[in-house]
Amino acid sequence: MEFVAGTRRFQDGRLAEVFFLKAGHPGSAVETFSRDAAVVLSIALQHGASVKEIRHSLVKLRDGSGAGAVGALLDLVGADG
Secondary structure, three states: OOEEEEEEEOOOOOEEEEEEEEEOOOOOHHHHHHHHHHHHHHHHHHOOOOHHHHHHHOOEOOOOOEOOHHHHHHHHHOOOO
């Protein structure tokens, strides 16, 4: 499944917001879940949670990479956001 995401940053460079532009078929459960997860992630970032803390808390594959779309996106962004 293909996901297309975007980010916005605070003036100091920290990650402030994520959003999924494409996540599954329009109206699908995957799209709804991905967009909702991005909203929750953005709120957490805007209230002081670090990318490192969030990445640590998400489900991972055996190799340590993010198992879901949000985890994979944060892997791409990096620990510092």
